[in-house]
Amino acid sequence: MLDRLAHSRGLPQVIRTDYGKEFCGRAMVVWAHVRGVQLRLIQPGKPSQNVYVESFNSRLRDEYLNEHWFPTLLNARTEIERWRREYNEDRPKKAIGGMTRAAYA
Structure with missing residues (x-):
């Protein structure tokens, strides 16, 4: 999914997410690292971020x-x-x- 999005829109420099396991898991961390995308996590309990x-x-x-x-x-x-x-x-x-x-x- 992220590769398709990156293909159509380009890679972002940063992706900001919450602490959902789909965003903190090894696959996501490796995907971002390989592509030079920085992951930024909001503070727990702070959806306003x-x-x-x-x-x-x-x-x-x-x-x-x-x-x-x-x-x-x-x-x-x-x-x-x-x-x-x-x-x-x-x-x-x-x-x-x-x-x-x-x-x-």
């Missing part, structure tokens, strides 16, 4: 995942991508004066 990701994950879960059932993994990927595009491109954002990100860019 990763507020944008926490906000997005909360909205995804509350607005979409809890409301839908996906019969296949392909269906889940397709539908979640549709929601993500709407969230990122079509939804007005207060932080940029009520404009969509597409209009702001």
Whole structure:
């Protein structure tokens, strides 16, 4: 997954995560080291240090995942991508004066 993302968007210099075992495990540490990506972990119990990701994950879960059932993994990927595009491109954002990100860019 991370290699596909890196291929389409390029490698980041830093990845900030919480202490989830998927982010602290050997595979992630080795992946980052081999590619020269620095891992930064937020302090335990401080989700405010990763507020944008926490906000997005909360909205995804509350607005979409809890409301839908996906019969296949392909269906889940397709539908979640549709929601993500709407969230990122079509939804007005207060932080940029009520404009969509597409209009702001």
